[in-house]
Amino acid sequence: MQKIYIFWLRQIKKYFRSKSRIIGSLGQPILFLLALGYGFGSVFQQAGEGNYLNFLAPGIIAMSIIFTAIFSGIEVIWDRQFGFLKETLAAPVSRLQIMIGRTLGGATVATFQGILVLFISLLFGLELSSFSFIIPAILVMFLIALLFTAIGTLIASLLEDMQGFQLIMNFLVMPLFFLSGALYPLDNLPNFLTIITKINPLSYGVDALRILLTDNGHFSLSLDILVLSVFTACLLFLGSFFFKRIQV
Amino acid sequence: MIKVKNLSKKFKNFVAVDNISFEVPAGEIFAFLGPNGAGKSTTIKMLTTLLKPSDGEMTINNIDPVKDPKETRRSFGIVFQDPSLDEDLTAWENINFHGVLYGVPKKVRKERGEQLLKLVELWDRRKSLVKKFSGGMKRRLEIARGLLHHPKVLFLDEPTLGLDPQTRNLMWSYLKELNKSEKTTIFFSTHYMDEAERIADRIAIIDQGKIITIGSAEELKKQTSTESLEEAFLKLTGKKIRDEEANNVDRMRKFNRR
Ligand SMILES: Nc1ncnc2c1ncn2[C@@H]1O[C@H](COP(=O)(O)OP(=O)(O)OP(=O)(O)O)[C@@H](O)[C@H]1O
Ligand SMILES: [Mg+2]
Numbered sequence: 001m002q003k004i005y006i007f008w009l010r011q012i013k014k015y016f017r018s019k020s021r022i023i024g025s026l027g028q029p030i031l032f033l034l035a036l037g038y039g040f041g042s043v044f045q046q047a048g049e050g051n052y053l054n055f056l057a058p059g060i061i062a063m064s065i066i067f068t069a070i071f072s073g074i075e076v077i078w079d080r081q082f083g084f085l086k087e088t089l090a091a092p093v094s095r096l097q098i099m100i101g102r103t104l105g106g107a108t109v110a111t112f113q114g115i116l117v118l119f120i121s122l123l124f125g126l127e128l129s130s131f132s133f134i135i136p137a138i139l140v141m142f143l144i145a146l147l148f149t150a151i152g153t154l155i156a157s158l159l160e161d162m163q164g165f166q167l168i169m170n171f172l173v174m175p176l177f178f179l180s181g182a183l184y185p186l187d188n189l190p191n192f193l194t195i196i197t198k199i200n201p202l203s204y205g206v207d208a209l210r211i212l213l214t215d216n217g218h219f220s221l222s223l224d225i226l227v228l229s230v231f232t233a234c235l236l237f238l239g240s241f242f243f244k245r246i247q248v
Numbered sequence: 249m250i251k252v253k254n255l256s257k258k259f260k261n262f263v264a265v266d267n268i269s270f271e272v273p274a275g276e277i278f279a280f281l282g283p284n285g286a287g288k289s290t291t292i293k294m295l296t297t298l299l300k301p302s303d304g305e306m307t308i309n310n311i312d313p314v315k316d317p318k319e320t321r322r323s324f325g326i327v328f329q330d331p332s333l334d335e336d337l338t339a340w341e342n343i344n345f346h347g348v349l350y351g352v353p354k355k356v357r358k359e360r361g362e363q364l365l366k367l368v369e370l371w372d373r374r375k376s377l378v379k380k381f382s383g384g385m386k387r388r389l390e391i392a393r394g395l396l397h398h399p400k401v402l403f404l405d406e407p408t409l410g411l412d413p414q415t416r417n418l419m420w421s422y423l424k425e426l427n428k429s430e431k432t433t434i435f436f437s438t439h440y441m442d443e444a445e446r447i448a449d450r451i452a453i454i455d456q457g458k459i460i461t462i463g464s465a466e467e468l469k470k471q472t473s474t475e476s477l478e479e480a481f482l483k484l485t486g487k488k489i490r491d492e493e494a495n496n497v498d499r500m501r502k503f504n505r506r
Contacts, residue, residue, distance in 0.1 A: 006348045014336045017377075083332040090296050091349040092321040248298050 003093050007101025008108065011072065015109040022113070029064045029117045033057065033124050036183065049185060055216065057121035058209035059182030062202060065114040065141055066148045070173055072106025073152015076243075077162055086248045095244040103149045103236065110145035111138065118213075129215035137212040143228050144205040150235040157242035182206045186218045201231040249274040249401055249433045250295065255304035257290050257457075264290045266457035267304070272435060272450075274400075277427055279448035280437040283487065287457040288437035289329050292405050295435075296326050309400055325350070327394035329405035329437075331386065335379035339370055339389050342378060343396060350397040357396070364392040367418055387411055391419055398426065404436035408443060420447055445477045455485045 015022070037053040037060075044052035079085040088098055115138060118126075128134070155168055179193070180202035189197065197203045208224035211217035217224075250272040257265040265287040272278040280288045293299040295308060297317040306313060309323040333342050343365065347357035365371040368388035378386060387410045394404070402423075408416045424447070426432045438444055444451045445465040452462045461468065461484055465477050472480040 002348055006345055010334070010337065010341075010345065013341070017336060079334075082335060083328065083330050084334045086298060086328055086330075087332045087334075087346070088349065090298055090321060090326050091346075092318065092351065093349050094318060247300065248293070 003097050004101040004104070007088075007098060008105040011102060011105025011109055015112075022116075025064065025068060025113060026116060026120065028067070029060045030120060032060050032063070033121060037124060050216075051127070053121075053125055054127055054214045055185070055210070056183065057118075057124070057126040058213050059180070059206050061114050061117045061121065061141070062144060062180075062182055062206045062209060063177050064117045065110045065145050065205075066173065066176065066202060068113040069106055069110035069145045069148035070152040070155075070168075072109055073103070073149045073154070073239075074156045074165065074168070075106070076102070076153055076156035077159055077165075080156075080246075080248065081161060085246070089246065089248060095246075096240050099153060099236075099240045099243045103146065103153060103239070106149035106152070107142055107145035110149060111142045114138075114141040114145070126213070128213055133212040137209055140205065140208045140212060140225070140228075143225070143232060144202070144209075147201060147205070147228060147232040147235060150232065150239040154235060154239040154242055157239070157246055176200060176202050180206055181210075181218060201227060204228055249276070250278075250306070250308055250435060252291075252295070252306045253304055255291070255294065255306055256302050257287070257294060257299065258302045263457055265294070265301075268454070268457075268459045270452055270459060270462055272433060274433055275427070275431040277424075277434045277447060277449045278436075279444040279451045280435070280454055281439075281441070281444045281451050281481070282437070282454035283439070283485070285456075286454045288454060289405055291454075292326070292403050292435070292437065296324060296403055297321060323399060324401040324403055325394055325397055325399040326403040327390055327405065327407050329409065331390075333378050333386055333390060333393075336377065338375050338377055339365065339381070340374040342389060343374075343393055346393045347396050350399075352397045360396055361392075364395055365389075367422060368392045368415060384410055384412060384415075388415055391415075395422065395426070398430055398432065401433045401435060402426075404434065406437055406439065408438070408440070416443075423447075441477045441481065451477075453481060453484055455487075460484050 033053070033056065037056050041052045044055070049055065076085065179196050180200045181197060182202065186194070186197055186203065204219060204224040204227040207217050207219050208221055208228065211221045211224070252271070253269045254267050255265060255269070256263065256267050268291065280291070282288055290299065294301045295306060295313060297313045297320055300314060308320055311320045311323060313320040334345070337345065340361070343361045344357060347361065362371065365374055368391060370385060370389055370392065373385070378389065381389065391407060394402070407419065411419070423434060427434055450462060450464050451468060453460045453468070461471065463471065468477060468480045469475065472483040474480045474483060
């Protein structure tokens, strides 16, 4: 238990020490809220879909979570390159404990980032349907964070170095984000897009946040949570399977 | 304590460790002496569960690292040849992290951590981030960290690389003391003849993945009828480990550490 905790603590310390990383990763969400939130606002309203900023904010919160989470998972590659991974892999700790500690740490950090973006969205004019749902919303954020940290760890276990990083950003993270319900409503999409958005776990994460924050969902909250939980469980399992096979 | 039989490691078609066998009894100080690329680190990585062997058998403390890696990891400590610190943590955090991983009780972590950081003269810098350290300071921290828990077997992969002579001496006297007081088995690799001769009870000379011979420095000299270990080594392997070569590695390591 203490061993899992120390891995968690390490992620937290590293995160809060890199102020530039925290501030840097707020730039993108702010840009999206400004450019898209205000830019598309009137078109959205005219189409009878209501306030776009309210619609967009949960998607942007989810975006900042998945970027931070996947990046935290991928940090395993840094640890391998800087050699610290060896130190942990030769120690009497099970790989599962290492994986759990790291994943919880990464997910905590990503959730924190999501909360920051939630506050920024409030400053930009996000109207919550009810403040009492903030806590459940944060729990959903944590679930999303857990899922994507596990994906990051899984990828990192398969890659030797950071060279594949760009590939992952362009062929995994960006598509996951753009092909979810983060930016546009999921009704009346072309068929192929409907299919893709339905198999994208992020769609369900965004939807759950949207239901809890602005009471405006596409699926139902219970379906969202179910899908997220099943995906998370599978990826944690897969992630630990591949993590166990790492040799240095 | 360590038993190795017909151990081999192939990377694709390249044989890095070629059918080696040896035994190290409990409480012995054993040296792996060999030039660059001899297969020293690869052997140590297999023994310490970080690499899977291609062939052969081994046990540490009667446990098989392949079959029961977790139990094996309880028996040994290791100081790696390559950098292995978390540079975004402070010196003390690195020490403490290690202590927790190895289940060292909090009180011992504190006391021994302080003693060791003082030994390597880093106590005053314990709150600095490791990335602000020089190459030699990082190496000293790694050594201190490696000695924090007292395992049955300690693997040291070229531990003195990049260390100044004073710290080398301090480190070896600490290790000799540990070897005496706790019967710790010590397995180290080195390029340095004098180190192998001065410290080790027995020396294995390894070259191109093969163990050429094993024995005490005296025995090796007698066997080759030479005056010094250096000449014995030359006679056995047909080459010299030049100082120049060792220095190059020192430089490479420092370069890596930036
Ligand atoms: N992961 C790897 N993939 C391919 N070849 C490798 C790998 N690791 C080591 N080798 C090769 O195996 C050989 C033995 O390497 P090893 O690191 O064990 O040597 P060493 O005796 O520790 O040398 P040094 O004194 O330079 O540390 C080298 O030729 C090296 O190139
Ligand atoms: Mg080596």
